[in-house]
Amino acid sequence: MxxxxxxxxxxxxxxxxxxxxxxxxxxxxxxxxxxxxxxxxxxxxxxxxxxxxxxxxxxxxxxxxxxxxxxxxxxxxxxxxxxxxxxxxxxxxxxxxxxxxxxxxxxxxxxxxxxxxxxxxxxxxxxxxxxxxxxxxxxxxxxxxxxxxxxxxxxxxxxxxxxLNRDALPSGVQGLARLRPGENGRWLQWQERPAQVVTIGVMFGAFAGGAALFLAANVGAHLAGRGLAPNLAAANANTFAFGISAVIILFLITNRSMPVQHHVTNIAGLAAVQFFPLLEGSSFADYTWTATSSWQSGAWLSAVGAVGLAALFGTMTAFLAEAAARLWHNRGTSHIDPPAASIWLGNTVVVSVAALLS
Structure with missing residues (x-):
């Protein structure tokens, strides 16, 4: 613009x-x-x-x-x-x-x-x-x-x-073991264990995927009725849950152990709206979104599949953020944002895979 x-x-x-x-x-x-x-x-x-x-x-x-x-x-x-x-x-x-x-x-x-x-x-x-x-x-x-x-x-x-701040790397340890969380500048101690990463990825991913689908369909149908592009809402649908997740950061600032998951909700919502048209036998560019009130049973089954893919890609994105934290943030002297790295990589993967399958 x-x-x-x-x-x-x-x-x-x-x-x-x-x-x-x-x-x-x-x-x-x-x-x-x-x-x-x-x-x-x-x-x-x-x-x-x-x-x-x-x-x-x-x-x-x-x-x-x-x-x-x-x-x-x-x-x-x-x-x-x-x-x-x-x-x-x-x-x-x-x-x-x-x-x-x-x-x-x-x-x-x-x-x-x-x-x-x-x-x-x-x-x-x-x-x-x-x-x-x-x-x-x-x-x-x-x-x-x-x-x-x-x-x-x-x-x-x-x-x-x-x-990387090499002074923060543990001595006597080689390979990936050097990236294990230490005491120097850990990103989110309550969110670094694999089981917690998976749970946050799946649950927040499904949470965002469902919201993105409903907004893409219902707001998209409303705007299409006014003569606007039917996929205009779908193109922005992943941002809504992302906005909710960003507001949650306010409570993290107040010293609460909040889950940081805007990277999860962003990419999970994107995955839902990118893959739902594919499950319906179309592509994101060609699919005409209709209100959920008019969906048939097949569309609802596709929605379940899209939410499942949202949970999958949400989990992938959650692990990417933790990997970025251990690679750059934890061992560094300044903030390098793990969610930003995760969103960049996750978006590239989701959009590229959807384009290949279209």
Missing amino acids: FTASVGILLFGLVLACAGGAVGAAIGANYAFVLTGVCVLASWGVFAATGSTVGFDYLAFGPFMGPHVAFAGGVAGAAYAAYRGYVDDAKDINSPLAGLGRPDVLLAGAVFGALGYLGQAGISRVPWFGTHTDSVALTVLVSAFLARCLFGGAPGRGLMRGSL
Whole structure:
């Protein structure tokens, strides 16, 4: 939406600078909670009008897009630790405005602008840009850049960081055993055991898959009756449960052991709406969504299958996040978001597999 012309691109760039600074000021996780609020508000606008302006600008654009506001907060925390203002660059809960340091907010602004430009560029890569989640990938790349720039010892100069802090790796252990959770910066201690990962993946995956199917069908049928594309709702259906999951982060910030599962609900909802048309003998691009009240028994059986696939891909995504946490986050000096890595990989797998089967 914000790349249709040079003027619009520059307008969005200015807004992204402000969005990144706001993300740093209020803290990355608070910014992400507001992303969830914007997603839910955007669904109201979308269901009533058929306009995606809320998704394009508010939730996933330069206002509160994770690649702008959340990424700006992550980079601001890394920069603040690099300058010696804070002790923990992984603390993405604390609002950085309380430091009274304008340069921290300006660092967030710079990364907000970089996130905006990066996402616009990724989304235009032939084939890949339409077969991945460019927002999640931009969040990941932005965090990599912040760690490489600011991840070294405070005051030792730029570009002294690395993706892994070798000092945090256990000695005398080789291979994958070195990635077992340690005491240094574990991501979510209550969510790292395989049985818990599976349970969260299956249950939250089914939870999101069912919601996405109902929204795709019923809102899609409503919008189609107004002359809009019948799969317009399906294209955005995975964001609703994702928005709910993002709001849940607010309770995590208040020191509650909440499950972090927005990566699960995002990809599970996507899987449900991508594979339901295939189970109905069609493809996502060609399927005409109808209200669930008119579904026959065959469609309901397809819905059960789609929810089962949502649970399967939700579980896959939950394991990908834990793997990313052990690979980059736990052993690093700054926050590299495990859910963003998981969403990027999970989206690419789901969309690519669905395209191959179409």
